[in-house]
Amino acid sequence: MTTPANTPPATTGVALPPGAGRRIVGGGLDATVKVGSDREPFASxxxxxxxxxxxxxxxxxxxxxxxxxxxxxxxDVLAFEPVDRSMPDWHEWESADGQRYLSGGPGAFLHVPPGVPHAFANTSGATTRVFFQSSVPGGHDNYFDELAEVLRAGAGHPDPAAVTDLRRRYDIEQLTSLRAPG
Structure with missing residues (x-):
């Protein structure tokens, strides 16, 4: 990953107390940036x-x-190439070897290599907290800032064209619809 323009090389690590970091909130999105694109990370x-x-x-x-x-x-998490990408609900997807999505609690883990379709959803009635890292080009913190604006503007029903445009700029090919609580 290249260093953003005008970003000096990091000379110290990052140590944060619980709850610290830059918070991005809007339209159902609530993410706290622990390490962002301003520090030349291998991943946000x-x-x-x-x-x-x-x-x-x-x-x-x-x-x-x-x-x-x-x-x-x-x-609920998924990370595989489905037999049929055209199915509108990824919960119905199945891989060639019969794999389906996983619904997991604390300790559930998902690694997504480049080029692999993936998704996550909270279908429970309670809030879920996740540790998340992304090496997607452009800095995922920048993507989250823009996504929060799109979600706020849509009040839980984001404009599909706006989501598609945003994701295209951040190397994201959208396969099924994003749904935010509204």
Whole structure:
């Protein structure tokens, strides 16, 4: 990953107390940036609060990878190439070898290599907290800032064209719809 213009090389690490970091909130998105694109990281690092009803929608990053680790609550997760990408609900997807999505609680882990379709959703009635890292080009903190604006503007029903445009600029091919609680 290249260093953003005018960003000096990091000369110290990052040590933060619980709850510290830059918070990005809007339209169901609640992420606290722990390490962002301002520090030339190998990956942007976050603590993300996923509210009940939030579904990021299945998507693909062609040049970056991601890691998710459930800290609290439950999350439905998927990371495989489905037999049929055209099915509108990724919960119905199945891989060629019969794999389906996983619903996991604390300790559930997901690694997504570049080019692999993936998704997550909170279908429970309680808030979920997730440790999340993304090496997607452009800095995922910048993406989250812009996504929060799109979600706020849509009041829980984001404009599909705005989401598609945003994701295209951040190497994200959207396969199924994003749904935010509203």
């Amino acid at each position: 690092t976050f603590e993300v609060v996923v509210p009940p009803g939030y579904d990021v929608g299945a998507h693909v990053h062609h040049h970056g990878e991601e890691v998710f680790y459930v800290l609290q609550g439950r999350l």
